[in-house]
Amino acid sequence: MTKPRPVGIAGSGFAVPPRRLTNDELAHRVDTSDEWIRSRTGIAARHVLSDGLETSDLAAQAATAALDQAGLAAAAVDAVIVATVSADMPFPNAANLVQAKLGIPPVPCFDLGTACAGYIYGLSMAALLIQAERAETVLLVGADALSKLLDWDDRSTCVLFGDGAGATVLRPCEAGYGLLGWNLGADGTGGEYLKVAPRADAPGGPRYLQMAGREVFKFAVRIQPRTCQAALDEAGITAEQVDWLIPHQANIRIIDAAARGLGIPMDKVYVNVDRYGNTSAASIPLALAEAAGQGLFKRGDNLLLVGFGAGLSWGAAVVRWP
Ligand SMILES: CC(C)(COP(=O)(O)OP(=O)(O)OC[C@H]1O[C@@H](n2cnc3c(N)ncnc32)[C@H](O)[C@@H]1OP(=O)(O)O)[C@@H](O)C(=O)NCCC(=O)NCCS
Incomplete structure (x- = not known):
C-alpha cells in the first residue's frame, strides 16, 4: 500500500469570550470554594459567553486567527468542520455560520459532535479528506459554550466548564511531518x-x-x-x-x-x-x-x-x- 499523503497543521488560533468567571464568584452562587475547586480540578477561572456572543462567534474568531497565521485567505478553504456540541442552534451548522462570517466559498461545511473528543475525530476526518484529494485546505475548529447547558445551581458541574474555540488549518505537508x-x-x-x-x-x-x-x-x-x-x-x-x-x-x-x-x-x-x-x-x-x-x-x-x-x-x- 502506498503511504497516505502527509497532512500537517499550517496555522492555529484560539478565542475565548471576554467575560472571565473566577472560583470566588462561583462561591457566591453555589456552596463551593476556590480551595475546593483548585484542589480537586486545578481550575482557577474560566471564560463564559455574555453580551450576545455565540459559539459561532468564538469559532469564527479562532478560525480567522488560524487562517492569518497560515497566511491563507478565506477563499483558499475547501471544507469547514466544526467540532461542537453547543452550536448556536440545532441548525444551521456552526460550520455554515463560520463560513458565512468569514466569506468562505460554497464548499462542504459540517459539524461533528463527540464532545471533548470532537477535535481528534475532526482531525482524522480532515486528514482523510486531504489524503483522498477531495480538499487541499480544511479549516477545523473545536468550539463549545457549555455554559449554555449548565445548571448553574449544580455545584458538581457548573465549576468545571468554560467556553472557547480553537482552530487549525490542515494542508498537505512535507513527508515525515x-x-x-x-x-x-x-x-x-x-x-x-x-x-x-x-x-x-x-x-x-x-x-x-x-x-x-x-x-x-x-x-x-x-x-x-x-x-x-x-x-x-x-x-x-x-x-x-x-x-x-x-x-x-x-x-x-x-x-x-x-x-x-x-x-x-x-x-x-x-x-x-x-x-x-x-x-x-x-x-x-x-x-x-x-x-x-x-x-x-x-x-x-x-x-x-x-x-x-x-x-x-x-x-x-x-x-x-x-
Ligand atoms: C467532579 C470531580 C472534580 C469531583 O471530585 P472528587 O474528588 O471525585 O469528589 P467527589 O465526587 O468524591 O465528591 C466529594 C464531595 O464534594 C462535593 N462537591 C462536588 N462538587 C463540589 C464543589 N464544586 N464544591 C464543593 N464540594 C463539591 C460532593 O457533593 C461530595 O460531597 P459528599 O461527599 O458530601 O457527597 C471529579 O470526579 C472529576 O474531575 N471527574 C471528572 C469530571 C470531568 O472531567 N468531566 C468532563 C470529562 S470531558
Whole structure:
C-alpha cells in the first residue's frame, strides 16, 4: 500500500469570550470554594459567553486567527468542520455560520459532535479528506459554550466548564511531518455517565449537563494511555519520543494521571485548565494554538494529542511539527 499523503497543521488560533468567571464568584452562587475547586480540578477561572456572543462567534474568531497565521485567505478553504456540541442552534451548522462570517466559498461545511473528543475525530476526518484529494485546505475548529447547558445551581458541574474555540488549518505537508498516527474509539454503554437531559427529579423540565463525576474520572484515567499508545504505535514512535503532550484540559488530576500512565514528565505537558476550565471540543486546539503562539514547538517536535469525554468517546493523534 502506498503511504497516505502527509497532512500537517499550517496555522492555529484560539478565542475565548471576554467575560472571565473566577472560583470566588462561583462561591457566591453555589456552596463551593476556590480551595475546593483548585484542589480537586486545578481550575482557577474560566471564560463564559455574555453580551450576545455565540459559539459561532468564538469559532469564527479562532478560525480567522488560524487562517492569518497560515497566511491563507478565506477563499483558499475547501471544507469547514466544526467540532461542537453547543452550536448556536440545532441548525444551521456552526460550520455554515463560520463560513458565512468569514466569506468562505460554497464548499462542504459540517459539524461533528463527540464532545471533548470532537477535535481528534475532526482531525482524522480532515486528514482523510486531504489524503483522498477531495480538499487541499480544511479549516477545523473545536468550539463549545457549555455554559449554555449548565445548571448553574449544580455545584458538581457548573465549576468545571468554560467556553472557547480553537482552530487549525490542515494542508498537505512535507513527508515525515504532520499527522503520523491516530486512534479513535467509543463506548455507547457509558452514555449515561455524561449527558444533557432533564434532571431525574424534574423529568419534563429543562435539559442540563449531568455527570457521574467519579465514573468519568475513572474512565478518563483508564482510556488515555490506551488510546495514546495505539496512536503512538501507528506513528511508529514511543512515549519517550514525545516532545509535547497536549491533553484534553478537564482536570489537572486527570492530566497528571495520563502523563504518569505514559511515563511523560509534566514539563512536557501543556496545561491551561487553570485559566479556561474544560472547554469541551475547544480544549485541545485551544491549548495547541496557545502553546504554538508562545513558540513552544520547534520543527520536528512530536506532539501527542488526546481527548476523551461524553459518549463515551475518545481519541489520540500524533503530529510532527513542521
Ligand atoms: C467532579 C470531580 C472534580 C469531583 O471530585 P472528587 O474528588 O471525585 O469528589 P467527589 O465526587 O468524591 O465528591 C466529594 C464531595 O464534594 C462535593 N462537591 C462536588 N462538587 C463540589 C464543589 N464544586 N464544591 C464543593 N464540594 C463539591 C460532593 O457533593 C461530595 O460531597 P459528599 O461527599 O458530601 O457527597 C471529579 O470526579 C472529576 O474531575 N471527574 C471528572 C469530571 C470531568 O472531567 N468531566 C468532563 C470529562 S470531558
